[in-house]
Amino acid sequence: MASSSASMAEQARAPPALPLPAPPVDKFMIALCQITVTPDKERNIAHARSKIQEAAAKGAKLVLLPEIWNSPYSNDCFPVYAEDIDAGGDASPSTTMLSQLSRNLNITIVGGSIPERSGDRIFNTCCVFGTDGNLKAKHRKIHLFDIDIPGKITFMESKTLTAGETPTIVDTEVGRIGIGICYDLRFQELAMIYAARGAHLLCYPGAFNMTTGPLHWELLQRARLGKMWEIYFERLYVATCSPAREPGAGYVAWGHSTLVGPFGEVLATTEHEEAIILAEIDYSLLELRRTSLPLLKQRRGDLYQLVDVKRLNSQ
Numbered sequence: 001m002a003s004s005s006a007s008m009a010e011q012a013r014a015p016p017a018l019p020l021p022a023p024p025v026d027k028f029m030i031a032l033c034q035i036t037v038t039p040d041k042e043r044n045i046a047h048a049r050s051k052i053q054e055a056a057a058k059g060a061k062l063v064l065l066p067e068i069w070n071s072p073y074s075n076d077c078f079p080v081y082a083e084d085i086d087a088g089g090d091a092s093p094s095t096t097m098l099s100q101l102s103r104n105l106n107i108t109i110v111g112g113s114i115p116e117r118s119g120d121r122i123f124n125t126c127c128v129f130g131t132d133g134n135l136k137a138k139h140r141k142i143h144l145f146d147i148d149i150p151g152k153i154t155f156m157e158s159k160t161l162t163a164g165e166t167p168t169i170v171d172t173e174v175g176r177i178g179i180g181i182c183y184d185l186r187f188q189e190l191a192m193i194y195a196a197r198g199a200h201l202l203c204y205p206g207a208f209n210m211t212t213g214p215l216h217w218e219l220l221q222r223a224r225l226g227k228m229w230e231i232y233f234e235r236l237y238v239a240t241c242s243p244a245r246e247p248g249a250g251y252v253a254w255g256h257s258t259l260v261g262p263f264g265e266v267l268a269t270t271e272h273e274e275a276i277i278l279a280e281i282d283y284s285l286l287e288l289r290r291t292s293l294p295l296l297k298q299r300r301g302d303l304y305q306l307v308d309v310k311r312l313n314s315q
């Protein structure tokens with residue numbers, strides 16, 4: 001009895017590692033397409049198409065696009081540029097292009113985000129396409145960007161957008177990917193849920209601004225790992241992709257798309273101009289990093305725990 005309660009206490013402190021899904025590939029190239037966005041939607045779609053083709057020609061197997069890449073980032077534009085993704089075809093020229101390209105180029109695309117019309121609501125939505133061109137997942141931004149920093153920036157996405165309700169984790173040809181959109185990056189629990197569900201990589205299309213970008217963009221991306229070390233240790237890559245900066249635009253994006261490795265290290269980044277960042281993701285490092293800091297043994301799960309509401313509800 002005593003020994004079984006001791007082992008339960010021990011287990012609470014340091015539960016056995018959750019089984020990690022084996023990644024389907026060891027290594028591959030990711031491309032972060034930091035592209036310019038203009039008021040001309042057709043041009044934006046053609047431009048994204050050519051940048052994805054360029055990235056694939058350079059060897060990328062996964063292409064990540066920025067937040068709101070087919071439209072200017074503004075509440076006036078979201079309803080005008082919004083597409084009916086579920087209807088597809090002509091009702092969603094942006095995602096039709098992504099679907100065709102992923103199939104033709106045999107790549108996975110995490111398609112940044114576009115304004116999505118669904119009935120009378122509009123969402124900020126990221127679509128993930130597999131190498132067969134099928135839509136594998138759709139993430140609707142969960143945490144809307146409503147902030148007011150006096151004298152600096154005020155933005156209220158909730159004026160036009162509706163928040164998504166579901167975390168999105170998807171198995172792709174290049175691993176298990178958790179998706180967040182921009183402001184979602186600030187909410188640690190979302191990333192922890194993805195880690196708990198065995199993600200190999202987190203992708204955040206984002207468009208931080210000139211006030212919070214320099215302060216928080218890289219910090220948050222690297223912290224997504226740092227905080228996770230407390231429970232699920234360092235076994236993730238984190239990729240962000242921003243639009244390129246357009247100084248005259250109503251909303252000026254920070255840029256600085258970045259890939260962070262499983263030790264919290266910046267593996268590849270850029271400034272604010274248009275760029276395709278190509279970098280290698282090597283999943284064999286996940287296990288290596290996991291054993292070099294034995295946090296699992298050291299954590300105090302008897303004092304704190306993460307509750308996965310969705311998993312609990314499904315039990």
Ligand SMILES: NC(=O)CCC(=O)C(=O)O
Pocket residue numbers: 067144145181182183184186206207208209212213216
């Ligand atoms: N589009 C966004 O969600 C912007 C988020 C942002 O700039 C932030 O500081 O957070």
